[in-house]
Amino acid sequence: MPVVKVVELVKDFGGFRALKGVSFEVEEGEIFGLIGPNGAGKTTTFRILVGLLTPTSGKVEVLGRSPGDFELKKLVSYLPEDAGTYRNLTGYEFLRLVAELHYGRGGEAEEALELGLRIAGLGERIHEKMKTYSKGMKRRVQVARALMVKPRLAILDEPTVGLDVLHAREVRETVRSFAREHGTTVLLSSHNMLEVEDLCTRVAMIHEGRILREGYVRDLLQEYGARNLEEVFVQLVGAGGAG
Amino acid sequence: MIGPLVAKEVKDLLRDPRVILPFIIGALIMPVMGFVLMIPMRAGIEQAIAGARAVGFVDLDGSAHSAQLARWLSERGVSVVELRPGPPGQLAEQAASRKLSVVLIVPKGFGESLDRKQPANVTVLNVLKEISFFGPASSAPIINLVQEYALNALTSGTPLRPEVVRNPLRTSELTYLTSKGVQLPGDPASYFALTMAAFLVPLLVMGLALTPMQMAATSMAVENEEKTLETLLTLPVRPRDILLAKLLGMFAVALLGSALEIAGTLAYFFIVFSQMPLPGEPQLAAGAAQLPGLQLGALQGFIDPYGLVFLGASILLSLFFFAALGVIVGALSRDVRIASTVIGPLGFLVVIPSYAIVFMSSEMMGPALRKALYILPVTQPVIAAKDLISSTLPPEPPLYLAASLLFTLGLLWLASKVFAFESLARLQRSLESLAERLSRRKRSTV
Numbered sequence: 105m106p107v108v109k110v111v112e113l114v115k116d117f118g119g120f121r122a123l124k125g126v127s128f129e130v131e132e133g134e135i136f137g138l139i140g141p142n143g144a145g146k147t148t149t150f151r152i153l154v155g156l157l158t159p160t161s162g163k164v165e166v167l168g169r170s171p172g173d174f175e176l177k178k179l180v181s182y183l184p185e186d187a188g189t190y191r192n193l194t195g196y197e198f199l200r201l202v203a204e205l206h207y208g209r210g211g212e213a214e215e216a217l218e219l220g221l222r223i224a225g226l227g228e229r230i231h232e233k234m235k236t237y238s239k240g241m242k243r244r245v246q247v248a249r250a251l252m253v254k255p256r257l258a259i260l261d262e263p264t265v266g267l268d269v270l271h272a273r274e275v276r277e278t279v280r281s282f283a284r285e286h287g288t289t290v291l292l293s294s295h296n297m298l299e300v301e302d303l304c305t306r307v308a309m310i311h312e313g314r315i316l317r318e319g320y321v322r323d324l325l326q327e328y329g330a331r332n333l334e335e336v337f338v339q340l341v342g343a344g345g346a347g
Numbered sequence: 348m349i350g351p352l353v354a355k356e357v358k359d360l361l362r363d364p365r366v367i368l369p370f371i372i373g374a375l376i377m378p379v380m381g382f383v384l385m386i387p388m389r390a391g392i393e394q395a396i397a398g399a400r401a402v403g404f405v406d407l408d409g410s411a412h413s414a415q416l417a418r419w420l421s422e423r424g425v426s427v428v429e430l431r432p433g434p435p436g437q438l439a440e441q442a443a444s445r446k447l448s449v450v451l452i453v454p455k456g457f458g459e460s461l462d463r464k465q466p467a468n469v470t471v472l473n474v475l476k477e478i479s480f481f482g483p484a485s486s487a488p489i490i491n492l493v494q495e496y497a498l499n500a501l502t503s504g505t506p507l508r509p510e511v512v513r514n515p516l517r518t519s520e521l522t523y524l525t526s527k528g529v530q531l532p533g534d535p536a537s538y539f540a541l542t543m544a545a546f547l548v549p550l551l552v553m554g555l556a557l558t559p560m561q562m563a564a565t566s567m568a569v570e571n572e573e574k575t576l577e578t579l580l581t582l583p584v585r586p587r588d589i590l591l592a593k594l595l596g597m598f599a600v601a602l603l604g605s606a607l608e609i610a611g612t613l614a615y616f617f618i619v620f621s622q623m624p625l626p627g628e629p630q631l632a633a634g635a636a637q638l639p640g641l642q643l644g645a646l647q648g649f650i651d652p653y654g655l656v657f658l659g660a661s662i663l664l665s666l667f668f669f670a671a672l673g674v675i676v677g678a679l680s681r682d683v684r685i686a687s688t689v690i691g692p693l694g695f696l697v698v699i700p701s702y703a704i705v706f707m708s709s710e711m712m713g714p715a716l717r718k719a720l721y722i723l724p725v726t727q728p729v730i731a732a733k734d735l736i737s738s739t740l741p742p743e744p745p746l747y748l749a750a751s752l753l754f755t756l757g758l759l760w761l762a763s764k765v766f767a768f769e770s771l772a773r774l775q776r777s778l779e780s781l782a783e784r785l786s787r788r789k790r791s792t793v
Contacts, residue, residue, distance in 0.1 A: 184578060187574055188417070192363050205582050246578075
């Protein structure tokens with residue numbers, strides 16, 4: 105059974121149709137990339153998957169349940185693209201808060217906190233207020249927050265946005281090793297197609313609210329005779345979309 | 348499950364200088380204001396009480412009476428300085444050069460009028476450097492002494508005694524407050540402090556209510572501005588718990604802030620009233636008719652202790668309501684700027700009825716309006732504070748407290764219904780355009 109199943113998903117915002125019949129599936133244990141330029145519909149799709157938005161039409165299932173289900177919130181972690189931090193809390197306090205919201209006070213929460221501290225890797229600075237953190241440090245705390253509860257599905261919207269090359273690489277490594285170690289399914293988005301190529305096994309290319317193509321990275325490169333996914337995307341957009 | 352969220356709210360708020368500094372500054376600035384106000388006020392009042400101890404004297408009459416008047420004043424401790432006659436400007440210059448603020452001009456005919464047992468004329472020239480709140484010494488004590496002299500002169504050789512002419516009637520006045528069933532000595536004007544309290548306490552209560560609303564709106568709007576609410580809504584916690592935690596955290600901090608504000612205000616009043624030089628307790632006329640129950644201790648029992656408990660509970664519920672309103676405004680605001688724009692006009696919801704309550708008598712309000720004001724958490728503590736001091740509370744306070752609580756819970760229930768990412772985003776867009784319109788209107792009126 106797929107972890108995520110999206111069929112003919114449509115989302116309207118007033119008179120604007122943001123998603124025009126999006127369909128794709130994510131299998132258990134894989135790192136799946138939803139790639140496309142800004143405004144393509146990636147964030148809207150993710151927000152529907154985590155129950156923040158309701159679909160106008162279409163079918164969405166996450167771990168066999170409808171998005172927004174309270175029990176599902178314990179199994180799915182979502183990292184928004186521009187997730188902010190509480191300026192006056194320390195990174196440690198923030199991670200503890202998330203651990204306690206998931207597990208209450210006790211051993212499980214302590215274990216999750218321990219894992220979060222390890223993923224964040226901020227050393228003693230984790231005890232400083234987050235308003236003193238750099239953008240990279242904040243993002244690492246957010247990634248740690250999303251992964252520390254060992255979700256069955258982690259939805260990461262642009263996990264490396266705004267990070268420099270080294271920090272972005274660090275975050276990618278963290279996601280990759282975490283998924284491998286804990287068997288977590290990862291659905292991530294990026295407009296950086298080279299990054300997705302490096303991290304994902306399978307991708308769906310989205311443009312103007314439509315999925316242009318879905319498949320294994322290796323197969324897509326071969327099929328389009330392209331050196332990278334960027335070239336595949338350009339060919340698809342140039343060809344008018346449908347593949 | 349909301350424990351960690353409440354703790355987070357309290358920590359986040361208490362560490363935010365934008366939230367806590369106004370409370371601390373407010374608490375510290377009030378006593379400082381008291382001191383700053385008291386320095387000139389005390390000097391001014393002392394001077395006013397003491398009156399002028401020196402007077403410029405211009406004798407245009409040259410009669411025995413005018414000479415006697417000068418001696419009369421000297422014998423009563425007033426330093427009499429003879430001035431050369433001249434127009435007021437010249438007299439004022441002479442007085443100013445000798446640091447005199449009062450000049451007594453005794454015109455021709457003064458002595459003759461007194462001899463003929465007729466009212467005599469005098470002119471008093473007050474010499475001021477500038478118009479100010481705490482002006483120079485009052486001329487009243489000098490005029491009183493001149494009147495005393497004239498009275499003695501007019502009654503000499505007659506069977507009348509000056510003190511009888513001065514006080515031909517022995518009055519003893521008292522006030523009975525029917526709403527409280529309390530009897531007080533003196534006329535209603537004697538209770539200036541109580542009148543001021545009936546005016547200031549409701550306004551203080553109103554101020555207390557506005558603070559948590561502003562704070563809650565800012566805190567919740569920061570969640571939107573910093574995009575932390577989106578994350579929070581995807582964590583395993585119910586939206587209504589997020590709202591409740593926000594509210595409880597806010598309430599705890601608002602209580603602390605309110606306590607600081609009250610402490611600052613009390614310190615202000617303590618400084619002002621403890622430093623105020625007063626002429627003394629009002630004295631009853633000697634031998635005044637003693638009426639049953641007439642005693643200064645009648646103020647005991649003036650404030651009903653149960654009423655105080657009701658007022659305390661009402662203020663707490665009101666803080667809760669305003670915190671809830673602030674949370675809702677903040678949740679609907681995309682950023683702090685929008686929240687502040689909306690909170691301003693919303694504050695008038697409290698200010699306008701509160702002013703009406705302060706200035707309207709119970710009779711003007713009518714029973715239906717009074718009931719409505721007691722039911723609404725916006726106005727309940729304001730009208731309760733006024734009634735507690737100036738009249739009496741209605742007989743059904745527990746019902747009113749329940750009504751206030753229900754109002755707040757209803758508001759929260761309504762808020763929890765729209766507390767979803769999508770509804771909030773939609774409402775935020777509407778509120779943003781409303782705030783834009785408000786800002787544009789404000790700019791165009793400036």
